[in-house]
Amino acid sequence: MLCDRNFLDDHDRVLVVGGGVAGMHAALTLAALDVSVLLVEKNAHLGGNVLRLDKVYPTDHCAFCQTWSTARQCYDSPLIQVLxxxxxxGLSTDGEGIQARLTMRCPLIDPSLCLFCGACRNACPHGALLERDPARTWDPALPPVMxxxxxxxxxxxxxxxxxPVGAINLEAKDEELIVPVTDVIYATGFEEPQPGDPRHAPEFGTGSHPDILTAMEFEAWQNEGRGLGPLCTPSGGKSVRKVAFVQCAGARDRRHLPYCAAVCCMHAMKQARWLKRRQPALDIALFYTDLRAPGAGQERYMRAGAAEGLRLLRSRPGLVMAAEQGGVGLRYAQPETGRPVGEIFDLAVINGGLGQCPLPSSRPGADGTPHSASPVGVLKAGFCDEPADVAGSVIQGAARAVAAVLRRHTAAGGGCSSNPQSAPSAD
Ligand SMILES: Cc1cc2nc3c(=O)[nH]c(=O)nc-3n(C[C@H](O)[C@H](O)[C@H](O)COP(=O)(O)OP(=O)(O)OC[C@H]3O[C@@H](n4cnc5c(N)ncnc54)[C@H](O)[C@@H]3O)c2cc1C
Structure with missing residues (x-):
């Protein structure tokens, strides 16, 4: 349920930070084990990044339906308070428990009351009432939020x-709260590093031209909810005939992100297959280092995609940029000869740059002082712990919830043969 303020006085609960699939499944598992949960999400809704996807591999089921029903279970559970x-x-500890420092941004419109009827928008003489964040107007998967x-x-x-329902309070102010908790599960997921962030690799051109898309921008651009007509470039509506998918861009690279993001080969294959289904004559080139399909059903999915007429090129382009003659130019080594070549595409999708969200405890507080996190009782789940797909993140969320319950049980003097201190911690 949406958080009731009296609940904040209760000390005996686990804090789950991040309402993506990992955080939601951690919260639901804790609730199933009769533990109270405070589930904190910085956005206006639960669901995390999965809610921004169109379909999910390896089933190609709708991302929204699955995720939204999980979110609904969290909102409906009497043991889960959603903020x-x-x-x-950040977190601090006095040796007895953990104090979490939270900042609640006041949305002025209470989303639990708002009916999205539009009466406020019609009444406003200044056009100040907007549907959804304008920065996200391209993202049709998000639920409408005034x-x-x-x-x-x-x-x-x-x-x-x-x-008509009293959902608007223009006097409301942001608030900072200190909330005591027994355990914390971080499930803060991933973000795509933007230009200026050291994790962003500028040679792949994201942020420099509208036809060079990040993987997440691509999900929104080709979303079926936006219609199924012929594909046109985001820059100027030119029809799309050639698309490049560039894998491992900025990933497995000590200068930017040293690890493999684990999900990009599969989601590039998913995106390429959906494009082919929509426009079979498209020329799609997928540049890869090695195609990884480690999970259940993924190898079959990958092979089916490879048989659908994609050009699979084992090569790592070193430069992606807007071409003078129009389109997007790629420089890469020809796989057969190793000779450098250039090729023009109508659109390039850059995959691999998925940075783990920095944990709040490593960020300074409003007064500039860093907050220490107690390693005891602090766990990580989902993508922020280790890059993982939806299935892996769900399993990790549930597993960390069980580890937290075991730790509480042992700390309370209950007998347990396993050693919860050996569970992975956030430091
Ligand atoms: C383009 C793309 C396509 C993909 N397609 C698929 C697919 O088809 N199938 C599949 O299995 N996987 C896919 N994935 C992977 C999938 O998105 C991840 O496995 C999944 O999102 C991980 O879930 P999570 O809960 O760990 O993190 P996230 O989904 O990132 O959720 C983290 C949540 O934490 C919140 N948060 C962060 N910091 C804070 C804070 N300090 N306080 C409060 N809240 C905070 C965020 O707002 C967010 O809601 C894809 C990934 C990408 C990039």
Missing amino acids: LHTEVL RVDQARCNGCGQCAQAC
Whole structure:
């Protein structure tokens, strides 16, 4: 359920940070074991990055339906209190328990009351009521969320008067809270590093041209919910005939992200197969280092894709950039001869740059001082622990929940043959 303020006085609960699939499954497992949970999510809804996907491999089922029903179970559980718009700034310990420092961003419109009827938007004389974050208007998978654009709002209150359910409070202010908890499970997932972040590899051109897309931007661009007509370039509506998928871009690279992001080979294959299904005549080249398909059903999925007429090139392009004559140019070594060649595509999708979200405890607080995290009782689950697909993240979330319950049981003097201290910790 959405958090009731009285619940914040209860000390005996586990804090789960991040409402993606790993965090939601950690919370549901804890609740199934009769443990109270505070599930904190910085966005306006649960679901994490999976909610931004169109389909999920290896079944090609709708990402939204699966994820949303899990989110619904979290909202409906009496043992799970959900705090949205809330970020964990850090943890500290007094030796007895853990104190979590949270900041709750006040959305001005209570999402649990809002009916999305649009009455506020019609009443506002300044056009300050927006549907969804404008930075995400391209993302049709997100549920609609009304918000107030504070740059345009002059506080006249006509929207609040027009709202039939009293969901708008223009006086509301952000709040910082200290919440005591017994254990913490971080499930903060991943983010795509933006230009300027040292984890971002500039040679692959993301952020420099609209036809060079990150994998997540591609998911939104080809989302079936936006229609199924012929594919046109994001830059100028030119019809798309040639697409390049560039794997391991910035990943397995000590300068940026030293690890394999584990999911990119499979999701590039998924994206390429969906494009082929939509427009069979497309020329699709997939540049890879080695194609990895480690999970259940994935090898079959990969082979089926390879048989659908994709050009699979074992080569790692060193440069992706807008070409002078139009389109996107790639420089790569020809797999057969090793000779450097250039080729122009209408669109390039850059895969591999998935950075683990930095843990809040390593970030300084508002006053600039870092907060120490107690390693006892602090665990990590999902992509922020180790790059993993949905199935792996779900399993990890549930497993860390069981580890937290065992630790609590032992700390309370209960007998247990396993050693919960040996469970992976956040440090
Ligand atoms: C383009 C692309 C396509 C993919 N396709 C597939 C697919 O088809 N099939 C598949 O199995 N996998 C796929 N994956 C992988 C899948 O997205 C991940 O396995 C999954 O998102 C991991 O879930 P998670 O809960 O660990 O993290 P996330 O989904 O990243 O969720 C983390 C959550 O934590 C929140 N958070 C972060 N920091 C804080 C904080 N300080 N305080 C509060 N909240 C915080 C975030 O807002 C987010 O909601 C794909 C990945 C990409 C990039």
